Amino acid sequence: MSRYSALEVLKGGLTGQKHWQRAWRDPEPKQEYDAIIIGGGGHGLATAYYLAKLHGMSRIAVCEKGYLGGGNVGRNTTIVRSNYMLEDNAHFYEHGMKLWEELSQDINFNVMFSQRGIINLAHSDAQMDAFARRGNAMRLNGIDAELLTRDQVKEHLPMLDYSGKARFPVYGGLQQPRGGTARHDAVAWGYARAADMLGVDILQNCEVTGFDIHDGKVQGIQTTRGAIKSGKVGIAVAGNTSRVCALAGLNRLPIESHKLQAMVSEPLKPFIDTVCTFGAGHFYVSQSDKGGLVFGGDLDGYNSYAQRGNLPMVAHVLQCGMALMPAIGRIRLLRHWAGVMDMSMDGSPIISTTPVKGLYLNGGWCYGGFKATPASGWCFAHTVAQDRPHRLNEAFTLDRFERGYLIDEKGVGPIPALH
Amino acid sequence: MIRINCPWCGERNMVEFTYGGDANNVYPGLSEETSEKQYFEYTYLRDNPCGPHLEYWHHVNGCRQWIKVKRDTLTHEVIATVPADKPVGEKE
């Protein structure tokens, strides 16, 4: 398979662009692999790529029950940021931000990473104080952060309601200029192609239905495409974490599956050139390269494995949107959809060994696993290859809940609805 | 849209309710015998099934009663509803 480059496009111009090959193979499962990753979402594919690239493993498979990119990696609102306050999160997500900045070159696929910045709005003095604290913590950890006054916010976001009638007046905001968006499908396709080029077998329509575990050690998996042997198996199945773990005898995890919705408007001319989050309700917005306004909100609010949302949350999100930027009132909505989120009990992820030897878990991503994709794959690959976490993910263990070492960014205690 | 049959008010739109989570999760109590492990399991661990799920809902914008609902988490079908202190069926 050849590398993508401008020269290839020019050459193809002479032959009607008919020389392009499929981006990854469609192999038959082998009987045995050195490592198997379950789940062909962003995290599973990134893990396979870094295993092959950085850990010298060549016989690797990714088992995906549906089609590649059909899960949350293709359903999210594509926001990338590292504006975290707690040490463990800050270092992990900032490592990810640095990987994002090089990603298109690294995997030879344009993921359209756009560092358009993200502005979290504040609507009270208390919120401004909290943002000052968060921004200072970020800066101390080497992460970019700017505290914006109301007037500075107005320069970036002239379309907000600054009138005396605004229900939640804008007091200011916290900006991370290096945050932004990326094209989610391209992230899945790019990692898949790059992994495939390093020899990784991507097995689609291959649902994992069981594990072969003897003497507390994993020996292989059962799938709808037959049994496959391996002494190392990594689980990265997002909203299905509890189900797949139960197949391996890991019942009852600190995770609930909930659905999160997003929605997109008809295409518009350039309207908003940064990511903006409302600080008084659940609404965030950015504009896609096609011109659609991409809106996100809150969980529907009850356990669910349905990849579709209910209308009350659509109405709620858009009411928040109208309170913040009344200009969107006459825009028509094109689509809304949902993904199943693996909501952990402290709002932070799990990238960890498990009580079963050779079995590793990546999950608990809540609302924010897209931005984590590169760092998560990078750390999970290290954990799978070395049988122990990297320094960057050693706090994200499965047993931290029992030991009392929670990573509770919001500081509100155990609820499976944090982000 | 989910419609929930409140034992007191009849079938009502879900927006009248708030969600109270897994109803199989029982507070371990404050007795001396209660172990740390029991608190840990109560606080953090969930069955999180794909399929029938027993859960609490609060009819907060209605009669303000707590009710127990058996609902399918894949299809969202509401299978049964009873007052919160009553069992839903033979097996929970």
Ligand SMILES: Cc1cc2nc3c(=O)[nH]c(=O)nc-3n(C[C@H](O)[C@H](O)[C@H](O)COP(=O)(O)OP(=O)(O)OC[C@H]3O[C@@H](n4cnc5c(N)ncnc54)[C@H](O)[C@@H]3O)c2cc1C
């Ligand atoms: C509406 C919405 C908006 C979001 N917005 C953002 C955002 O703005 N920023 C951000 O950072 N994050 C966001 N997220 C979260 C982010 O999308 C997820 O946390 C992340 O994509 C999860 O990791 P993944 O890509 O590996 O998951 P997925 O793409 O869901 O991959 C998991 C895969 O596992 C497969 N699988 C499941 N069971 C099995 C099995 N038994 N055998 C084989 N395969 C199996 C599934 O088919 C699936 O393809 C959002 C999510 C949603 C739903």
Ligand SMILES: [Zn+2]
């Ligand atoms: Zn009622």
